[in-house]
Amino acid sequence: MSAPVAVIRLPHGPDGSSRGFDPMSPRFQALGPTSLSSMVSGNTTDLEQEQQSRVMLRERYLRSLLAMAGRPVSFTMYEQVNVTALFGASDIDILNFQVSELQTPLGIQREALLRCSDVIAYSFEL
Structure with a gap:
């Protein structure tokens, strides 16, 4: 049996018909x-x-x-997890990082996507 999923509704805006918010609130x-x-x-x-x-x-x-492309980058993630990988690219909204040779505590992933919301910090050598 599947679990029901709650639907989030945005509140109505100041004029009652829009979904915007009053900029003076x-x-x-x-x-x-x-x-x-x-x-x-x-x-x-x-x-x-x-x-x-x-x-x-x-x-x-x-x-x-741009400077990170093709270079090894160290990522600090939540729960004190540190991973390293070769940086490939970012999507246009900078929501995900595409990396190669991701070295995690569990092993090495050949290709991976890291969600930017999970990354606390990153560093790389110039």
């Missing part, structure tokens, strides 16, 4: 980007500065992914 402001308060107050210089910082950090991260 305390929950949205607490979980939303810090630039939201800058947009509401009209301070565009803070917003532009934050966007430039995000652009710089995103570019550095993408360059690090």
Whole structure:
């Protein structure tokens, strides 16, 4: 007999028919980007500065992914598991890493996908 699966429903938005959230609600402001308060107050210089910082950090991260290609990378995973592998690629949303020769405590996997949500940190030699 199969087990029933709960269905998660998103709450209705502020107008009753949409699935969006009120940008002025305390929950949205607490979980939303810090630039939201800058947009509401009209301070565009803070917003532009934050966007430039995000652009710089995103570019550095993408360059690090390019530099890792074909190199041995050490991954620190949850539950204090450390694995090493040859980095291959990442999907477009950077949700998974494709690796080769994954050395785990249980043995070596020739090819594998690592979920980015399971990775705490990674390091590699330049």
